[in-house]
Amino acid sequence: MQTDLKRALPETIVSGQPITALAPMQDVTTLPFMSVISEIGSPDYFFTEYFRVHLQSNLEKHILESITRNRTGRPVFAQMIGEHIEHLKRATKDLLKHNVAGIDLNMGCPAPTVYKKKCGGGLLKEPEKVDRILGSLRDVIPGLFTVKMRIGFEDTQNFEAILNLVNKHGIDLLSVHGRTVKEKYKSQVHYDSIKTAVEICDCPVLANGDVSSALKSREILNYTGAAGIMIGRHAIRNPWIFSQIREYESTGRIRRIPLQEVFLYVQTLYDALKKPWITDKAQVNKMKKFLNFIGQGVDPDGQFIHLARRVQSERELFEILDRFMLSGSERYFADEPYEGLVARPNCE
Ligand SMILES: Cc1cc2nc3c(=O)[nH]c(=O)nc-3n(C[C@H](O)[C@H](O)[C@H](O)COP(=O)(O)O)c2cc1C
Numbered sequence: 001m002q003t004d005l006k007r008a009l010p011e012t013i014v015s016g017q018p019i020t021a022l023a024p025m026q027d028v029t030t031l032p033f034m035s036v037i038s039e040i041g042s043p044d045y046f047f048t049e050y051f052r053v054h055l056q057s058n059l060e061k062h063i064l065e066s067i068t069r070n071r072t073g074r075p076v077f078a079q080m081i082g083e084h085i086e087h088l089k090r091a092t093k094d095l096l097k098h099n100v101a102g103i104d105l106n107m108g109c110p111a112p113t114v115y116k117k118k119c120g121g122g123l124l125k126e127p128e129k130v131d132r133i134l135g136s137l138r139d140v141i142p143g144l145f146t147v148k149m150r151i152g153f154e155d156t157q158n159f160e161a162i163l164n165l166v167n168k169h170g171i172d173l174l175s176v177h178g179r180t181v182k183e184k185y186k187s188q189v190h191y192d193s194i195k196t197a198v199e200i201c202d203c204p205v206l207a208n209g210d211v212s213s214a215l216k217s218r219e220i221l222n223y224t225g226a227a228g229i230m231i232g233r234h235a236i237r238n239p240w241i242f243s244q245i246r247e248y249e250s251t252g253r254i255r256r257i258p259l260q261e262v263f264l265y266v267q268t269l270y271d272a273l274k275k276p277w278i279t280d281k282a283q284v285n286k287m288k289k290f291l292n293f294i295g296q297g298v299d300p301d302g303q304f305i306h307l308a309r310r311v312q313s314e315r316e317l318f319e320i321l322d323r324f325m326l327s328g329s330e331r332y333f334a335d336e337p338y339e340g341l342v343a344r345p346n347c348e
Contacts, residue, residue: 007143007144007172009144009172009173009204010044010045010074010075010101012044012228013042013044013074013246014246014249014250017245017246017249017250018217018221018226018227018228018229018245018249019044019045019204019206019227019228019229020043020044020045020217020228020229020230020231020242020245020246021043021044021045021046021047021175021206021228021229021230021231022034022037022043022045022046022047022230022231022232022235022242023047023175023208023230023231023232023235024047024048024049024050024079024104024106024148024232025049025232025233025236026049026050027049027289028049028236028289028290029046029047029048029049029066030049030062030063030066031065031066031069031070032269032272032273033269033272033273034046034066034070034072034076035071035072035272036239036265036268036269036272037072037235037239037242038071038072038073038074039268040239040240040243040265041239041240041241041242041243041244041246042072042073042074042242043074043231043235043242044074044075044228044242045074045075045076045077045101046066046070046072046074046075046076046077047076047077047078047079047104047148047230048063048066048067048076048077048078048079049063049079050063050079050080050081050106050109050120051063051064051078051079051080051081051091051095052081052082053080053081053082053084053087053088053090053091054082054084054087055084055087057082057087057091058094059091059094059095064098067095067098067099067100068098068099070099075101075102076099076100076101077100077101077102077103077104077144077146078095078098078100078102078103078104079104079105079106079148080092080095080103080104080105080106081105081106081109081114081119081120082119083117083118083119083122083123083129083133085132085133085136085137088105088133088136088137089136089137089140092137092140092141093140096141096143101144102141102143102144102145102146102172102173103137103141103143103144103145103146104146104147104148104175105133105134105137105145105146105147105148106119106120106148107120107121107123107124107130107147107148107149107150107162108120108121108124108148108149108150108177108181109121110150110181110182110184110185115153115181121150121153121181122153122181124149124150124152124153124158124162124181125153125158127158127161127162127165130162130165131165131168131169134147134165134166134168134169134171135168135169138169138170138171144172144173145169145170145171145172146171146172146173146174146175147166147171147173147174147175148174148175148176148177148208148230149162149174149175149176149177150176150177150178150179150180150181151176151177151178151179151180151190151193151194151197152180152181153180153181153182154180154181154182155180156180156190156193159193159196159197160196160200163196163197163200163201164200166201166203167200167201167202167203170203171201171203172203173203173204173205173206174197174201174203174204174205174206175205175206175208175230176193176194176197176205176206176207176208177189177208177209178190178191178193178194178207178208178209179209189209189210191207191209191220191223191224194207194208194209194220194224194226195223195224195225198224198225198226198227199225204226204227204228205224205226205227206226206227206228206229206230207220207221207224207226207228207229207230208229208230208231208232210234211229211230211231211234212234212336212337213234213238213241213244213254213335213336214241214244214245214247214248214249214254214335215248215254215335216336217229217231217241217245217248218248218249229245233293233343234293234337236290236293236294237293237294237296237297237337237343238257238297238333238335239265240255240257240261243255254335256332256333256335257332257333258330258331258332258333259298259324259325259326259330259331259332259333260325260326260330261333262294262297262298262325262333263321263322263325263326265294266287266290266291266294266321266325267321269287269290270283270287270314270317273286273287280313280314281312281313283314284311284312284313284314284316284317287317288308288309288311291305291308291309292305292308292309292343293343295308295341295343296334296337296338296341296343297333297334297335297336297337297338298324298325298333298334299324299338300334300338300339300341302338302340302341303324304320304324305341305343307320308320
Protein backbone atom coordinates (compact mmCIF):
# COMPACT_ATOMS: atom_id res chain seq x y z
CA MET A 1 0.00 0.00 0.00
CA GLN A 2 1.45 3.35 -0.98
CA THR A 3 1.28 6.05 1.62
CA ASP A 4 1.47 9.81 1.27
CA LEU A 5 2.35 10.34 4.88
CA LYS A 6 5.55 12.37 5.19
CA ARG A 7 7.83 11.03 7.88
CA ALA A 8 10.56 13.33 9.10
CA LEU A 9 14.16 12.18 9.12
CA PRO A 10 16.12 12.86 12.33
CA GLU A 11 17.74 16.31 12.51
CA THR A 12 21.37 16.60 11.47
CA ILE A 13 23.92 17.62 14.13
CA VAL A 14 24.37 20.98 12.42
CA SER A 15 21.05 22.12 11.10
CA GLY A 16 20.96 22.67 7.34
CA GLN A 17 24.13 20.69 6.60
CA PRO A 18 24.17 17.59 4.38
CA ILE A 19 23.43 14.33 6.21
CA THR A 20 26.42 12.21 7.20
CA ALA A 21 26.09 8.51 7.97
CA LEU A 22 28.45 5.76 9.03
CA ALA A 23 27.96 2.90 6.56
CA PRO A 24 26.93 -0.47 7.96
CA MET A 25 29.93 -2.82 8.11
CA GLN A 26 29.78 -6.37 9.33
CA ASP A 27 32.00 -7.02 12.37
CA VAL A 28 33.02 -3.35 12.35
CA THR A 29 30.01 -1.18 13.18
CA THR A 30 29.54 -2.83 16.55
CA LEU A 31 28.54 -1.09 19.77
CA PRO A 32 32.17 -0.39 20.84
CA PHE A 33 33.19 0.94 17.41
CA MET A 34 30.15 3.21 17.24
CA SER A 35 30.98 4.50 20.74
CA VAL A 36 34.58 5.25 19.78
CA ILE A 37 33.45 7.05 16.62
CA SER A 38 30.95 9.09 18.59
CA GLU A 39 33.64 10.25 21.02
CA ILE A 40 35.76 11.47 18.11
CA GLY A 41 32.96 12.98 16.05
CA SER A 42 29.62 11.32 15.38
CA PRO A 43 27.99 11.02 12.02
CA ASP A 44 24.39 12.20 11.95
CA TYR A 45 23.14 8.62 11.54
CA PHE A 46 24.43 5.17 12.38
CA PHE A 47 23.35 1.93 10.69
CA THR A 48 23.79 -1.51 12.23
CA GLU A 49 25.47 -4.28 10.31
CA TYR A 50 22.79 -6.50 8.82
CA PHE A 51 20.55 -8.79 10.84
CA ARG A 52 20.26 -12.03 8.85
CA VAL A 53 16.62 -12.90 8.38
CA HIS A 54 15.44 -16.44 7.53
CA LEU A 55 13.11 -19.15 8.77
CA GLN A 56 14.90 -19.80 12.07
CA SER A 57 16.45 -16.40 12.62
CA ASN A 58 16.26 -14.43 15.83
CA LEU A 59 17.71 -10.96 16.13
CA GLU A 60 21.44 -11.48 16.74
CA LYS A 61 22.20 -10.33 20.29
CA HIS A 62 25.56 -8.74 19.51
CA ILE A 63 24.00 -6.62 16.76
CA LEU A 64 20.94 -5.77 18.82
CA GLU A 65 23.12 -4.32 21.56
CA SER A 66 24.30 -1.60 19.17
CA ILE A 67 20.66 -0.43 19.37
CA THR A 68 19.66 -1.25 22.95
CA ARG A 69 22.92 0.03 24.48
CA ASN A 70 23.48 2.88 22.06
CA ARG A 71 25.08 5.76 23.99
CA THR A 72 26.19 7.77 20.99
CA GLY A 73 23.35 10.25 21.29
CA ARG A 74 22.64 9.72 17.58
CA PRO A 75 19.93 7.65 15.87
CA VAL A 76 20.63 4.08 14.77
CA PHE A 77 18.87 2.47 11.81
CA ALA A 78 18.57 -1.32 11.95
CA GLN A 79 19.57 -3.06 8.75
CA MET A 80 18.11 -6.41 7.67
CA ILE A 81 19.09 -8.80 4.91
CA GLY A 82 16.71 -11.46 3.65
CA GLU A 83 14.33 -12.35 0.88
CA HIS A 84 11.33 -14.09 2.42
CA ILE A 85 8.50 -11.66 3.07
CA GLU A 86 6.97 -13.29 6.15
CA HIS A 87 10.34 -13.65 7.84
CA LEU A 88 11.28 -10.08 7.02
CA LYS A 89 7.96 -8.87 8.46
CA ARG A 90 8.55 -10.87 11.64
CA ALA A 91 12.06 -9.44 12.06
CA THR A 92 10.73 -5.95 11.39
CA LYS A 93 8.12 -6.28 14.13
CA ASP A 94 10.81 -7.54 16.52
CA LEU A 95 13.12 -4.66 15.65
CA LEU A 96 10.34 -2.11 16.08
CA LYS A 97 10.07 -3.09 19.75
CA HIS A 98 13.45 -1.38 20.21
CA ASN A 99 14.64 2.18 19.90
CA VAL A 100 15.45 2.11 16.17
CA ALA A 101 15.45 5.26 14.05
CA GLY A 102 14.11 3.18 11.19
CA ILE A 103 14.35 -0.12 9.35
CA ASP A 104 16.86 -0.43 6.50
CA LEU A 105 16.79 -3.14 3.85
CA ASN A 106 20.06 -4.38 2.36
CA MET A 107 19.93 -4.69 -1.44
CA GLY A 108 23.64 -4.66 -2.16
CA CYS A 109 25.68 -7.29 -0.36
CA PRO A 110 28.00 -8.84 -2.99
CA ALA A 111 29.01 -11.97 -1.08
CA PRO A 112 28.16 -14.95 -3.35
CA THR A 113 26.79 -16.93 -0.38
CA VAL A 114 24.31 -14.09 0.11
CA TYR A 115 23.33 -13.19 -3.44
CA LYS A 116 22.97 -16.84 -4.46
CA LYS A 117 20.20 -17.02 -1.85
CA LYS A 118 18.64 -14.05 -3.68
CA CYS A 119 19.24 -11.76 -0.71
CA GLY A 120 21.25 -8.54 -0.60
CA GLY A 121 22.65 -7.74 -4.04
CA GLY A 122 20.79 -10.75 -5.47
CA LEU A 123 17.49 -8.84 -5.15
CA LEU A 124 18.65 -6.38 -7.80
CA LYS A 125 18.09 -9.10 -10.43
CA GLU A 126 14.40 -9.33 -9.54
CA PRO A 127 12.46 -6.05 -9.54
CA GLU A 128 9.09 -7.87 -9.14
CA LYS A 129 10.33 -9.41 -5.94
CA VAL A 130 11.66 -6.05 -4.76
CA ASP A 131 8.20 -4.62 -5.46
CA ARG A 132 6.54 -7.25 -3.26
CA ILE A 133 9.09 -6.97 -0.44
CA LEU A 134 9.06 -3.17 -0.30
CA GLY A 135 5.23 -3.11 -0.43
CA SER A 136 4.84 -5.71 2.33
CA LEU A 137 7.39 -4.09 4.61
CA ARG A 138 6.00 -0.61 4.03
CA ASP A 139 2.66 -1.91 5.32
CA VAL A 140 4.19 -2.91 8.66
CA ILE A 141 6.61 0.00 9.14
CA PRO A 142 4.74 3.07 10.37
CA GLY A 143 7.98 5.01 10.82
CA LEU A 144 11.09 5.38 8.66
CA PHE A 145 11.77 2.69 6.10
CA THR A 146 15.08 3.06 4.28
CA VAL A 147 16.94 1.09 1.62
CA LYS A 148 20.63 0.65 0.88
CA MET A 149 21.37 -0.57 -2.62
CA ARG A 150 23.98 -0.93 -5.30
CA ILE A 151 23.30 0.28 -8.83
CA GLY A 152 22.68 -3.17 -10.27
CA PHE A 153 23.84 -6.76 -10.29
CA GLU A 154 25.96 -7.14 -13.41
CA ASP A 155 24.82 -3.96 -15.13
CA THR A 156 22.39 -1.13 -14.47
CA GLN A 157 19.47 -2.39 -16.55
CA ASN A 158 17.11 -2.69 -13.53
CA PHE A 159 18.36 0.43 -11.77
CA GLU A 160 15.66 2.88 -12.86
CA ALA A 161 12.89 0.32 -12.37
CA ILE A 162 14.02 -0.22 -8.78
CA LEU A 163 14.32 3.53 -8.15
CA ASN A 164 10.70 3.83 -9.31
CA LEU A 165 9.75 1.15 -6.78
CA VAL A 166 11.53 3.16 -4.10
CA ASN A 167 9.14 5.98 -5.00
CA LYS A 168 6.11 3.73 -5.32
CA HIS A 169 6.54 2.41 -1.77
CA GLY A 170 7.36 5.70 -0.11
CA ILE A 171 10.88 4.81 0.99
CA ASP A 172 12.10 7.57 3.31
CA LEU A 173 15.85 7.54 2.62
CA LEU A 174 17.93 5.74 0.00
CA SER A 175 21.66 5.04 0.30
CA VAL A 176 23.29 4.24 -3.04
CA HIS A 177 26.67 2.53 -3.24
CA GLY A 178 27.68 3.52 -6.76
CA ARG A 179 28.94 0.12 -7.92
CA THR A 180 27.29 -3.01 -9.26
CA VAL A 181 27.39 -6.19 -7.19
CA LYS A 182 29.92 -7.67 -9.61
CA GLU A 183 32.18 -4.65 -9.17
CA LYS A 184 32.52 -5.46 -5.46
CA TYR A 185 34.68 -2.74 -3.84
CA LYS A 186 37.55 -1.56 -5.97
CA SER A 187 36.25 -0.29 -9.28
CA GLN A 188 35.62 3.38 -9.93
CA VAL A 189 32.42 4.51 -8.25
CA HIS A 190 29.69 5.51 -10.75
CA TYR A 191 28.67 8.85 -9.29
CA ASP A 192 26.63 9.49 -12.45
CA SER A 193 24.30 6.66 -11.34
CA ILE A 194 23.98 8.22 -7.89
CA LYS A 195 23.05 11.46 -9.67
CA THR A 196 20.38 9.54 -11.58
CA ALA A 197 19.00 8.23 -8.28
CA VAL A 198 18.84 11.78 -6.92
CA GLU A 199 16.98 12.90 -10.05
CA ILE A 200 14.46 10.06 -9.98
CA CYS A 201 13.84 9.57 -6.27
CA ASP A 202 11.34 11.52 -4.21
CA CYS A 203 13.27 10.78 -1.00
CA PRO A 204 16.69 12.07 0.10
CA VAL A 205 19.61 10.05 -1.28
CA LEU A 206 22.91 9.35 0.47
CA ALA A 207 25.89 8.97 -1.86
CA ASN A 208 28.12 6.06 -0.89
CA GLY A 209 31.42 4.73 -2.19
CA ASP A 210 34.94 6.10 -1.75
CA VAL A 211 33.92 9.27 0.07
CA SER A 212 37.45 9.63 1.36
CA SER A 213 37.68 13.19 2.75
CA ALA A 214 35.70 16.34 3.47
CA LEU A 215 36.82 17.80 0.13
CA LYS A 216 35.78 14.70 -1.77
CA SER A 217 32.45 14.72 0.07
CA ARG A 218 31.77 18.28 -1.13
CA GLU A 219 32.75 17.37 -4.72
CA ILE A 220 30.43 14.34 -4.70
CA LEU A 221 27.57 16.34 -3.19
CA ASN A 222 28.03 19.05 -5.83
CA TYR A 223 28.12 16.54 -8.66
CA THR A 224 25.29 14.24 -7.57
CA GLY A 225 23.01 16.70 -5.76
CA ALA A 226 22.66 14.08 -3.00
CA ALA A 227 21.20 15.05 0.38
CA GLY A 228 24.18 13.57 2.16
CA ILE A 229 26.95 11.03 2.17
CA MET A 230 27.50 7.64 3.75
CA ILE A 231 31.04 6.62 4.65
CA GLY A 232 32.39 3.18 5.47
CA ARG A 233 36.04 2.24 5.12
CA HIS A 234 37.32 5.80 5.17
CA ALA A 235 35.73 6.33 8.56
CA ILE A 236 37.67 3.36 9.91
CA ARG A 237 40.83 5.01 8.59
CA ASN A 238 39.85 8.51 9.59
CA PRO A 239 37.14 8.69 12.25
CA TRP A 240 37.51 12.50 12.28
CA ILE A 241 35.97 12.58 8.81
CA PHE A 242 32.46 13.43 10.02
CA SER A 243 33.57 16.40 12.12
CA GLN A 244 35.93 17.47 9.31
CA ILE A 245 32.95 17.49 6.93
CA ARG A 246 30.92 19.62 9.36
CA GLU A 247 33.84 22.00 9.77
CA TYR A 248 34.54 22.22 6.05
CA GLU A 249 30.87 22.78 5.26
CA SER A 250 30.66 25.68 7.70
CA THR A 251 34.14 27.31 7.49
CA GLY A 252 35.83 25.96 4.36
CA ARG A 253 38.71 24.74 6.53
CA ILE A 254 39.72 21.30 7.79
CA ARG A 255 41.67 20.59 10.96
CA ARG A 256 44.71 18.41 10.32
CA ILE A 257 45.07 15.45 12.65
CA PRO A 258 48.42 15.00 14.43
CA LEU A 259 49.58 11.36 14.55
CA GLN A 260 49.47 11.57 18.38
CA GLU A 261 45.67 11.72 18.07
CA VAL A 262 45.71 8.69 15.82
CA PHE A 263 47.63 6.90 18.57
CA LEU A 264 44.87 7.81 21.04
CA TYR A 265 42.24 6.55 18.57
CA VAL A 266 43.99 3.17 18.27
CA GLN A 267 44.45 2.95 22.02
CA THR A 268 40.79 3.78 22.70
CA LEU A 269 39.65 1.27 20.09
CA TYR A 270 41.97 -1.38 21.54
CA ASP A 271 40.46 -0.88 25.01
CA ALA A 272 36.90 -0.71 23.69
CA LEU A 273 37.22 -3.98 21.74
CA LYS A 274 39.00 -5.81 24.54
CA LYS A 275 37.21 -8.77 26.04
CA PRO A 276 38.55 -10.28 29.28
CA TRP A 277 38.45 -13.80 27.89
CA ILE A 278 40.39 -13.28 24.66
CA THR A 279 44.12 -13.72 24.46
CA ASP A 280 46.58 -10.96 23.79
CA LYS A 281 47.33 -12.43 20.36
CA ALA A 282 43.65 -12.75 19.40
CA GLN A 283 43.03 -9.17 20.49
CA VAL A 284 45.95 -7.92 18.39
CA ASN A 285 44.68 -9.92 15.42
CA LYS A 286 41.26 -8.33 15.81
CA MET A 287 42.89 -4.91 15.66
CA LYS A 288 44.63 -5.72 12.36
CA LYS A 289 41.39 -5.26 10.42
CA PHE A 290 41.28 -1.66 11.64
CA LEU A 291 45.04 -1.02 11.41
CA ASN A 292 44.97 -1.98 7.75
CA PHE A 293 42.80 1.05 7.07
CA ILE A 294 44.36 3.40 9.62
CA GLY A 295 47.82 2.62 8.26
CA GLN A 296 46.89 4.10 4.87
CA GLY A 297 47.34 7.55 6.40
CA VAL A 298 50.36 6.97 8.63
CA ASP A 299 53.44 6.83 6.36
CA PRO A 300 53.72 7.05 2.57
CA ASP A 301 56.00 4.01 2.31
CA GLY A 302 53.54 1.66 3.97
CA GLN A 303 56.08 0.56 6.60
CA PHE A 304 53.52 0.91 9.36
CA ILE A 305 50.96 -1.31 7.59
CA HIS A 306 53.67 -3.85 6.79
CA LEU A 307 54.71 -4.12 10.43
CA ALA A 308 51.18 -3.87 11.86
CA ARG A 309 50.14 -6.92 9.82
CA ARG A 310 52.90 -8.92 11.51
CA VAL A 311 52.61 -7.97 15.18
CA GLN A 312 51.93 -10.87 17.54
CA SER A 313 51.36 -9.21 20.90
CA GLU A 314 50.11 -6.08 22.62
CA ARG A 315 53.70 -5.10 23.40
CA GLU A 316 54.78 -5.35 19.75
CA LEU A 317 51.72 -3.42 18.64
CA PHE A 318 52.29 -0.54 21.04
CA GLU A 319 55.99 -0.47 20.13
CA ILE A 320 55.20 0.25 16.50
CA LEU A 321 52.44 2.69 17.39
CA ASP A 322 54.93 4.52 19.58
CA ARG A 323 57.59 4.50 16.88
CA PHE A 324 55.36 5.77 14.06
CA MET A 325 52.99 8.06 15.95
CA LEU A 326 54.68 9.41 19.06
CA SER A 327 58.41 9.53 18.39
CA GLY A 328 60.27 12.38 16.70
CA SER A 329 58.87 15.68 15.54
CA GLU A 330 55.14 16.25 15.27
CA ARG A 331 53.74 14.67 12.12
CA TYR A 332 50.26 14.61 10.66
CA PHE A 333 47.86 11.97 9.48
CA ALA A 334 47.23 12.12 5.71
CA ASP A 335 43.82 13.55 4.69
CA GLU A 336 43.60 11.03 1.85
CA PRO A 337 45.12 7.52 1.82
CA TYR A 338 48.70 7.47 0.58
CA GLU A 339 48.85 6.31 -3.00
CA GLY A 340 49.40 2.59 -3.50
CA LEU A 341 48.56 1.57 0.07
CA VAL A 342 45.75 -0.93 -0.16
CA ALA A 343 43.77 -2.00 2.89
CA ARG A 344 42.73 -5.59 3.38
CA PRO A 345 40.27 -7.14 4.11
CA ASN A 346 38.04 -5.39 1.68
CA CYS A 347 34.77 -7.24 1.79
CA GLU A 348 31.31 -7.40 3.37
C1 LIG B 1 34.07 -4.91 6.18
C2 LIG B 1 32.83 -4.42 5.49
C3 LIG B 1 31.58 -4.88 5.91
C4 LIG B 1 30.41 -4.42 5.30
N1 LIG B 1 29.18 -4.84 5.77
C5 LIG B 1 28.03 -4.30 5.24
C6 LIG B 1 26.75 -4.58 5.81
O1 LIG B 1 26.60 -5.30 6.81
N2 LIG B 1 25.66 -4.01 5.21
C7 LIG B 1 25.79 -3.19 4.11
O2 LIG B 1 24.77 -2.68 3.61
N3 LIG B 1 26.97 -2.90 3.57
C8 LIG B 1 28.09 -3.41 4.13
N4 LIG B 1 29.31 -3.04 3.62
C9 LIG B 1 29.38 -2.07 2.50
C10 LIG B 1 29.52 -0.65 3.06
O3 LIG B 1 28.40 -0.27 3.84
C11 LIG B 1 29.71 0.38 1.91
O4 LIG B 1 28.58 0.34 1.09
C12 LIG B 1 30.94 0.08 1.05
O5 LIG B 1 32.06 -0.25 1.85
C13 LIG B 1 31.30 1.30 0.17
O6 LIG B 1 31.51 2.45 0.95
P1 LIG B 1 32.99 2.97 1.40
O7 LIG B 1 33.79 3.18 0.14
O8 LIG B 1 32.69 4.25 2.13
O9 LIG B 1 33.57 1.90 2.27
C14 LIG B 1 30.48 -3.50 4.21
C15 LIG B 1 31.74 -3.07 3.78
C16 LIG B 1 32.90 -3.50 4.40
C17 LIG B 1 34.23 -2.98 3.92
